[in-house]
Each structure stands twice: as C-alpha cells, then as structure tokens.
Amino acid sequence: MSKPPVKLRSAAWFGTVDKNGFMYRSWMKNQGIPDHEFQGKPVIGICNTWSELTPCNAHFRKLAEHVRRGIIEAGGFPVEFPVFSNGESNLRPTAMFTRNLASIDVEESIRGNPIDGVVLLVGCDKTTPALLMGAASCDVPAIAVSGGPMLNGKHMGRDIGSGTAVWQLSEQVKAGTITLHEFMSAEAGMSRSAGTCNTMGTASTMACMAEALGVTLPHNAAIPAVDARRYVLAHMSGMRIVDMVREDLKLSKLLTRQAFENAIRTNAAIGGSTNAVIHLKAIAGRIGVALDLDDWTAVGKGTPTLVDLMPSGRFLMEDFYYAGGLPAVLRRLGEAGRLPHPDALTANGKSLWDNVKDAPSYNPEVIRDWERPLVADGSIRILRGNLAPRGAVLKPSAATERLLRHRGRAVVFEDLDDYKARIADPALDVTADSILVLKNCGPRGYPGMAEVGNMGLPPKLLAQGVTDMVRISDARMSGTAYGTVVLHVAPEARAGGPLAVVREGDWIELDAATGRLHLDVAESELAGRLATWSAAQQADPADGSGYRKLYVEHVLQADQGCDFDFLVGSRGAAVPKHSH
Ligand code: FES
Numbered sequence: 001m002s003k004p005p006v007k008l009r010s011a012a013w014f015g016t017v018d019k020n021g022f023m024y025r026s027w028m029k030n031q032g033i034p035d036h037e038f039q040g041k042p043v044i045g046i047c048n049t050w051s052e053l054t055p056c057n058a059h060f061r062k063l064a065e066h067v068r069r070g071i072i073e074a075g076g077f078p079v080e081f082p083v084f085s086n087g088e089s090n091l092r093p094t095a096m097f098t099r100n101l102a103s104i105d106v107e108e109s110i111r112g113n114p115i116d117g118v119v120l121l122v123g124c125d126k127t128t129p130a131l132l133m134g135a136a137s138c139d140v141p142a143i144a145v146s147g148g149p150m151l152n153g154k155h156m157g158r159d160i161g162s163g164t165a166v167w168q169l170s171e172q173v174k175a176g177t178i179t180l181h182e183f184m185s186a187e188a189g190m191s192r193s194a195g196t197c198n199t200m201g202t203a204s205t206m207a208c209m210a211e212a213l214g215v216t217l218p219h220n221a222a223i224p225a226v227d228a229r230r231y232v233l234a235h236m237s238g239m240r241i242v243d244m245v246r247e248d249l250k251l252s253k254l255l256t257r258q259a260f261e262n263a264i265r266t267n268a269a270i271g272g273s274t275n276a277v278i279h280l281k282a283i284a285g286r287i288g289v290a291l292d293l294d295d296w297t298a299v300g301k302g303t304p305t306l307v308d309l310m311p312s313g314r315f316l317m318e319d320f321y322y323a324g325g326l327p328a329v330l331r332r333l334g335e336a337g338r339l340p341h342p343d344a345l346t347a348n349g350k351s352l353w354d355n356v357k358d359a360p361s362y363n364p365e366v367i368r369d370w371e372r373p374l375v376a377d378g379s380i381r382i383l384r385g386n387l388a389p390r391g392a393v394l395k396p397s398a399a400t401e402r403l404l405r406h407r408g409r410a411v412v413f414e415d416l417d418d419y420k421a422r423i424a425d426p427a428l429d430v431t432a433d434s435i436l437v438l439k440n441c442g443p444r445g446y447p448g449m450a451e452v453g454n455m456g457l458p459p460k461l462l463a464q465g466v467t468d469m470v471r472i473s474d475a476r477m478s479g480t481a482y483g484t485v486v487l488h489v490a491p492e493a494r495a496g497g498p499l500a501v502v503r504e505g506d507w508i509e510l511d512a513a514t515g516r517l518h519l520d521v522a523e524s525e526l527a528g529r530l531a532t533w534s535a536a537q538q539a540d541p542a543d544g545s546g547y548r549k550l551y552v553e554h555v556l557q558a559d560q561g562c563d564f565d566f567l568v569g570s571r572g573a574a575v576p577k578h579s580h
C-alpha cells in the first residue's frame, strides 16, 4: 500500500488559481520558468553560502550547479538563494560573532519562502552549524553538502596543514629557527586549491559531525573540494533531497539524541575540534534535543583517536579521504562495539551502520587500527571547579601528556591587548611551569569568543626550547591549533565568572583525568574578590547599539552553545500569512 503523497508547503504559494497564486507564479516566471514547473514538483532550496570573502566557500556556485542537476534529474524544482556567509579567515571580530545572525537568515529564508526541502551548502567553520541551526528551527527535510577540504598544503618539499602551519611556523620565526622569508613563502603553498582547511580543524570536524549525525550522504566529510567525486556527491544529494521531501524525512527524524551521541564518539575518534562542543549544543538546542557538557564525558570518555591528522597527528584531509574517509572510522567504531547507535537513521534512508559496515580502509597510518590508536583516550575533557563552575574544555589529543596534570602560578592578562602588550617583554615574570591566564575573550567579552585560547608562548621561553604551557581562558581555539589549552571557561570573565578575579601569582591546579580546574585561593577570599567585581566597570560603549547590542544582550554562555537565548528551539515551518 503506498503512502498518500506529502502535501507540499510550496502548494500554499504556487498551487492556487487565484490572485495570490498569480502573484507568486508571475514574478517567478520572469526567470524563464515554464508553467509546468509550478504544478506539484517539490521545490528545493539550495541554501548557498558562496562568497568571495569566504574563500573556503568560493567554489560554491559550481557546487550548487551540480546540486541543481541532481534536483532536476529527480523531478524537483531547484531555487538557489544566498544567506549570510561566515568566512573564518576575514571576518572580524570573529566569524562566531555572526554565526547566530546567519542562522536567523537561514531560518527566515526557509520559512518565508515556497520551499519544501533544502540543500545546505556548507564549508567554512561557522557555515555548517549556522545552516544546520537555521534549518533545524524550521524542521524541514534538509541535507547538507560540504564544500570539501583543500588539497594538502605544500611548502619547501613537505606537506603543511591549514592553520597548523601558521601556528608552527610563526613560533619558529619567533624562536629564530626559520627566517621571515621562509615563513612568508608558505602563504601561497598552504592554500593552493579551493576548499576548506585541510587539517582536522573546525571545518573538517563539523563536516565529520554532519556525516556522523546522518544529515549528509556517506563520504561527505573528506572528498577534496577539487575532486570530481565531490561534484558527484553534490549531484546525488540533489537527487536525494527530492525523495526526502516525498518521504517527509525531516531533520527531527535525523537529529535525534542518538545521532548526537554518535557524533560525540566520532569527534573523539577523529581528534576533532573543541568548537564542536559549542556547535553541537547549539544545533541540539534548535531541534529540542537535550545535550550538555557532561554528555561529552559520559558518551565520549575512553574513545581512542584513530585518525592521525594535524593538528593532533601527521596527515591531512586529502590523505584521510584516500585512506577511506569517515565511513572507515565509523566502521572501526562499530566493530569495536563503540558506535553508540548504529541503527540511527541517515539522510539516504539507511542506518548509519548500513552505510559504513563494509567501508574499506586503505592506510593504517592515517586511519589507525583500534589496537594502535594515536591517543588512547581522545575524548574532549570537560573540566569543572571553582575556576569554571559551568565548565571548561580541553582537547587531550592536541595537548602535552605531562601537562595534563599540572599546578602552576598564574600569569594574568586582563584582555588580548594586555597580552599583546606584555607577552614579549623580557621582564615578564614567567617560567615554563607558569599558567597563562587570558580574560575577556569570551562570547560577550570579546565579543564573539575569539580563537585566541592557544595564545603564543612568551618568546623568551620559546627561545629556550619550551614548546607548550598550560593556558586558560574563556576564549575558543582554532580547530587547527594545539597545546595544553583550557578553553570555554564558563561563566566567562565579562559575565562575572571567577576567571574575572584570578590574580597574578595565584596557584591553579589542572587535572584533566579527573576533570578538575581549581583556583587555589580560600573560598572567603574568592567570594570577597567577586563581591568587588562590577559588571558596570566592564561596560563597553560599543555594546550599546547595532547588531552588537543584540549579540551581547542575548548570547548564551559557552556551556549553552553560545546561541541567542530567544533562538533556542524549533519553530517549525508552518506557512506564514500571505504578503498581500
Ligand atoms: Fe575556512 Fe578554515 S578558514 S575552513
């Protein structure tokens, strides 16, 4: 018995023979669209984050073209539309500052238009969460297509990784081990093709998260941007979304609690970015799935990192694809009994396990065997204590083992300007055992929670050969970065968290194994300091108007995913009133 056909949203625009139907169709016809297109074909939005200011997504007009071919082949009616594009490399103060803005754009564009299903073209870091958040708040059938990573960077005869090379080479210049010319000549070699960062940075992590969540076709995460198979995947995704509309396969059927648990486990296995903690929380919030920081411990703990990619390891995304890509990793997890929900439904209508159970693996150096992991427990650590009552995170796969348990004296920077003014001062009272503390770089404080948590080490220590120190802040860190870095301290300093009152010379204790982050000052002393801290003193006149006002007044803390308080939740895709 066949199911009755799904009633299309777009019929509320194009499906009536009256004044309204006339208006909706007539203006569309100025694009040369014939009458039969409006007669019951699923209308598929291609939500495009193309922009020349988002270089990682600059090839998306071509990507959209292949999605369009697939939609047409499957009998759909493609309509491409632009949304705010968050480019990580250019946007100031941070691309995170406008992630929620982009999500609003996506949500309202989908709901307000004759769209039955949507293909989300995502790539650069914030574009993936922004589009998934916006689409989740509408809960329409949706499939994501990532732009794919850049080819391996090449510099002076060896492979270099996006971002990771910047951190490494810039420290080497400061330490005097390479020349400024050698550093600068890496610019063009690092980014030599279309695509997103080729390391397991945030873009690649979020592409893997999307695939693990089941909102993409298999292999979406790793196919290089310039590989013809990326365009085949775009074509197939365009075909598939038309059927997803016919099957009424909405995001809420994919983005279940089970899917998020699969993603958390996957993040550990790939050595993924700490930014995923914030983005998955924000996406879950939009679809009504409960997820909190402690789930990262409960679900992730004990999961080995199998993928040997920079910044945690040696290789790059191009190698990852040739080695088998994410399906090979998911298969390893499943065979070890460590894929929490193998039967989770995915966009192609099959279970995650069906998609990956026969996935081949071609290179045990890039995708390690279960018995020979890169890191025995690569799960993101959630830290708590009087310094971070609402939590902080640390990525052990990118940290130095011996520093994961450490007691040191704080060297405190009140904000990024203070850090920049003093870090290179030869008189700075700092040793390799000190803990660098940076304040006021959180969601509200920066604003936009800058990726500065992996602040560079004091040059005088670099010159002595020091390569890592414990660093603590309310900032984020680029997924391409590394170090023993405690991030996302919540509440942030600007919101009056205890981080705000850490003083020079305070002792701090970190124990990643037990999840402890402790400021070793007496409770009464800490309470006294907090009592004299005043939010008014921190006020910044720039917070008083414009989008920035909306942002600082409504952004949630890191443990809540940095969404705006009023955006949490799914508002559905009921057809709004007529415009005329
Ligand atoms: Fe766009 Fe890294 S800067 S993906």
Ligand code: MG
Pocket (backbone or CB within 6 Å): 088, 125, 201, 202, 203, 478, 479, 480
């Ligand atoms: Mg990044």
